[in-house]
Amino acid sequence: MAIFNIDYKALRESIFKWSRKAGRTATRPVLLMWYVMKSKDTPRADKWAIFASLAYLILPIDILDSKRLPVIGWLDEVTSLAILVQKMSKYITPEMEIMADVQLDRWFSTGSEYIEYELIEG
Template identity: 30%
Template sequence: MDNSDYTETSFWEKVKTYAKAAGRETIETALKLYYTLQDKETPGWAKTTIIGALVYFIAPVDTVPDLLPGGYVDDLGALAAAAWTVASHIKDEHVEKAKQTLRQWFDEDGEPAE
């Protein structure tokens, strides 16, 4: 997959389908990056970095198959590396939007909502 394989639809399908399996930390990082990507003030190089990480996250084939126990560890690593790289562009508003979205899928203890 390359950056042209990223679409908002494919991102949201992956997040909604696998939020509980991927876990709160992975989804929170993906959402922070997603909302940073949507910001018009985020520079092009940062958007390219984010898209690369999100493409890896939504890719059906990756280093550790997602359906195995611990299968999202590599996805979290890619997302965390991208977040670290673009950290100066992740604004408080992006973090808050991610947290609002997470509240829909996880309870206060970080467990999947029923």
């Protein structure tokens, strides 16, 4: 029986690229799931569930095409992530939350090109 290993490096790079389009707020739960998946305390079956959900979210493959069905096309991804976070929240530790926030600060710092939003003064 072949044992498959998760390619953490490739998935992390894909999350980083995806975060450029998604923004800070949408990236936070993804990073939390990333840290849960990497934890030695998370059962292997749950790691695979997280991997599958994150891969579906960040890869350009969609069951419901967001170009043809603008609102509905995003619902499958949002729903998938929401269910995943709900089921895996028992594994999220305060340390994981801190690591996710630190990583978000790096990716979305004021001096970088990754800014969550811009205030427009009138």
